[in-house]
Amino acid sequence: MRSTKMIKLVKILPLLAALAFLPGAAAAQEGSPWQWQLSLLIDTPGNAMYMPAAVAFDRESERYxxxxxxxxRLVSFNRQGELLRAFTADDRLQAPFDMVRLDDGRLWVVEKGRNSLTLIDIGARKVTPHTLHDGDRLVFPHRIALGEGKLHVLDRASGQILRLNADLGVEQRFRCRDCLGGISDFVISNGEIWALETRDRKIYRFADDGAISQTISLDQEASFPVSLALDGGGFVYVLDRQRNSILTYDENGRFRYRFLGPGHARGQLHFPRQLRFDPWGRLCVVDEGNGRVEIYSR
Incomplete structure (x- = not known):
């Protein structure tokens, strides 16, 4: 009888060891100061968010x-996470994917459904799609950000970031010539662009003239990185879509810790899409699979 129990134990031990290192295990949370605060979601049956792709902010009115x-549609929430409004632009939006809000209240929205960068004036009820070109080449907008008052768009086709002038013409390109897969996400911090390359698992830091000033290798810590964020204190956060977790690196690119893991409960992720910091220092994770935005603070 004892030998039978020992055989069963020997078979179970490898499984237990493997589970101990799964994302979301207690060991993955060590060193993390982040705590769940709230979720942005719609809990009305049949009306929940379906495949949310991005989060944006309005500092003045404290809205998400x-x-x-x-x-x-675009869904707005107050700073406490309470639902305010679901906006469809009179059902004219076609697969919106990302957005930024201008100081005058207008919105620039990336629409994948018609491959456009669309300007929305909510007060005037006006929707104006724009098809972008880089020379004679069609641009496929993927991500968008504002830097020094100018629009920056990630072109999914070329894998490069384009800085646009007031006429939506390309005035500067940010690219990595040696990247195999092209840039997949970017953020702008203190006038510099930080860009993520998923296939090579690297982060590139660009100066204003398009030159690469720093390269951070994520090595094997990241399985499938899809988004990044900077906290203003020198730390870089990377969203691992495959492992449903977040990795943290210091300003020199040294790995510090991993936190969160897969699941559907509060504080767990299911195929997350984007990572951003809000104006109040909280970390926001667009949790596509769970139809919500999770917000953490420390």
């Missing part, structure tokens, strides 16, 4: 905007 791609 979630880009709900699957339901062709």
């Amino acid at each position: 905007y979630a880009v709900d791609t699957g339901r062709n």
Whole structure:
């Protein structure tokens, strides 16, 4: 009988060891100061967000905007996470994917459904799509950000970031010539662009003239990195979509810790899409699979 129990134990031990290192295990949370604060979601049956792809912010009115791609709408919440409004632009939005809000209240929205960068004036009820070109080449907008008052768009086709002038013409390109897969996400911090390359698992830091000033290798810590964020204190956060977790690196690119893991409960992720910091220092994770935006503070 004892030998039978020992055989069963020997078979179980490898499984237990493997589970101990799964994302979301207690060991993955060590060193993390981040705590769950709230979720941006719609809990009305049949009306929940479906495939949210991005989160944006309005510092002045203290609002969040979630880009709900699957339901062709933009959803606003107050700072406490209470639902304010679901905006569809009179059902004219076609697969919105990302957005930024201008100081005058107008919105620039990336629409994948018609491959456009669309300007929305909510007060005037005006929706103006724009098809972008880089020379004679069609641009496929993917991500968008504001830097020094100018629009920056990630072109999914070429894998490069384009800085646009007032006429939506390209005035500067940010690219990595040796990247195999092209840039997949970017953020702007203190006038510099930080860009993520998923296939090579690297982060590139660009100066204003397009030159690469720093390269950070994520090595094997990241399985499938899809988004990044900077906290203003020198730390870089990377969203691992495959492992449903967040990796943290210091300003020199040294790995510090990993936190969060897979699941559907509060504080867990299911195929997350984007990582951003809000104006109040909280870390926001667009949790596509769970139809919500999770917000953490420390």
